[in-house]
Amino acid sequence: MRPKVRAYKRPDKISDYPSTPAFESGHLVSKNAGWRTFKPVVDPEKCVGCLRCYLVCPDGVISRTEDNKVEIDYDFCKGCGICAHECKLDAITMKKEADEDE
Amino acid sequence: MTRMSNYNIRPKDLTDQEFFYGHKACAGCGATIAVRLALKVLGERTFSVLPANCMSAVSFIYPQMAFATNAMIAPFPATGAMLSGVAAGAKALGLKDFQTVGFAGDGGTADIGFQALSGAIDRGDDILYICYDNEAYMNTGIQKSGLTPYGTKTTTSPAGENLPGSVKHKKNMFEIVAAHGIAYAATASIGYPNDFLRKLNKAKSVRGPVYLHILASCPTGWGSKTELSVELAKDAVDSGLWYLAEYENDEFKLNVNPKEFASVENYLSKQGRFKHLKEEDINVIIEHRDKKWEKMRKTWL
Ligand SMILES: Cc1ncc(C[n+]2csc(CCOP(=O)(O)OP(=O)(O)O)c2C)c(N)n1
Numbered sequence A: 001m002r003p004k005v006r007a008y009k010r011p012d013k014i015s016d017y018p019s020t021p022a023f024e025s026g027h028l029v030s031k032n033a034g035w036r037t038f039k040p041v042v043d044p045e046k047c048v049g050c051l052r053c054y055l056v057c058p059d060g061v062i063s064r065t066e067d068n069k070v071e072i073d074y075d076f077c078k079g080c081g082i083c084a085h086e087c088k089l090d091a092i093t094m095k096k097e098a099d100e101d102e
Numbered sequence B: 001m002t003r004m005s006n007y008n009i010r011p012k013d014l015t016d017q018e019f020f021y022g023h024k025a026c027a028g029c030g031a032t033i034a035v036r037l038a039l040k041v042l043g044e045r046t047f048s049v050l051p052a053n054c055m056s057a058v059s060f061i062y063p064q065m066a067f068a069t070n071a072m073i074a075p076f077p078a079t080g081a082m083l084s085g086v087a088a089g090a091k092a093l094g095l096k097d098f099q100t101v102g103f104a105g106d107g108g109t110a111d112i113g114f115q116a117l118s119g120a121i122d123r124g125d126d127i128l129y130i131c132y133d134n135e136a137y138m139n140t141g142i143q144k145s146g147l148t149p150y151g152t153k154t155t156t157s158p159a160g161e162n163l164p165g166s167v168k169h170k171k172n173m174f175e176i177v178a179a180h181g182i183a184y185a186a187t188a189s190i191g192y193p194n195d196f197l198r199k200l201n202k203a204k205s206v207r208g209p210v211y212l213h214i215l216a217s218c219p220t221g222w223g224s225k226t227e228l229s230v231e232l233a234k235d236a237v238d239s240g241l242w243y244l245a246e247y248e249n250d251e252f253k254l255n256v257n258p259k260e261f262a263s264v265e266n267y268l269s270k271q272g273r274f275k276h277l278k279e280e281d282i283n284v285i286i287e288h289r290d291k292k293w294e295k296m297r298k299t300w301l
């Protein structure tokens, strides 16, 4: 359960801007995927669902799946590698983005 | 260690909702772990106040807003004052079941926000103040604060022939806050997230001012690998350079008392900000640690 990215229409005229400095919470118009050099890949065979990675993810991109594993929202993962480093079972490996198709 | 353990929260008990999402913090930013977990425990009905610091700079980027809860920016020195105002305003509106939390950096807490924090505690306002301590003014490019440890290279505490970097030890913020007779105060580390969750949960139930001080690594300012952020914050506790403690009812309590400290050298060597340290500088750090622990062990156990 996360805020969704929505389309943003650039204001054309001054009246299109909000009238106060207040603005809607959870208003996302851009992703962070492009920051990554390496991407974390979860091996569901090895994952026991301890949720350590979920707990320590700075970006909150890891979530629980129905079968008690984890999955990653690659739209907002920056590839910091904390999840892979903290996983006691080596169930997450960092793979170079460019190598993905190999 | 077991006192107040009934406030424990397991990761699987946390809400699936993410209230701090899509922020533009550096990859591996430790402070964002602190903010994210805090909001998950405090919940949707939370008013957040942030002064100028990295956490506000990476989330209030018009038209992108990474806080999915109510949040606002305070002038740099005003976090404590704005928290009081928000809590009073919400009460005046008759709102029930809400939390008021501040997320200030070490600079915004120990230096510039200090007066407003002290005032808010003194008034006994029902607020939660979280200091995420990355040990320098990071958002403006790594300047030394009152919470920068001895021997840290920052842009205002350069290291060279004559200086080991910062020549002052960390300000004892936790004890200074406790000296107000605050309702509840605790230290934490993103290296011990379960301990932090418990303290947040406890903070939620306390009426009156609460102060949580959490060590949060910063790969950019610390010159460390992004994947090491959680490990480093744990190393800091295990090596005795940081400590996990609580204050309540006029009493201090050490939560973790290592039988043997992990290696200080190992902790320091993983960070660019300490790369220059000579053996004599490291000895100053260790000596200071030992003095601090001697005192804590005498009266905080
Ligand atoms: C009155 C005032 N002085 C200086 C600044 C510039 N400034 C913005 S963020 C910042 C650094 C804050 O450091 P800290 O509180 O440790 O938070 P961090 O950036 O490390 O997250 C400074 C000096 C400001 N915004 N307002």
Ligand code: SF4
Pocket: B024, B025, B026, B027, B028, B029, B030, B031, B032, B054, B058, B134, B138, B139, B217, B218, B219, B220, B221
């Ligand atoms: S400079 Fe440090 S504290 Fe600021 S966003 Fe980057 S990692 Fe986080």
Ligand SMILES: [Mg+2]
Pocket: B105, B106, B107, B132, B133, B134, B135, B136, B137, B138
């Ligand atoms: Mg700081």
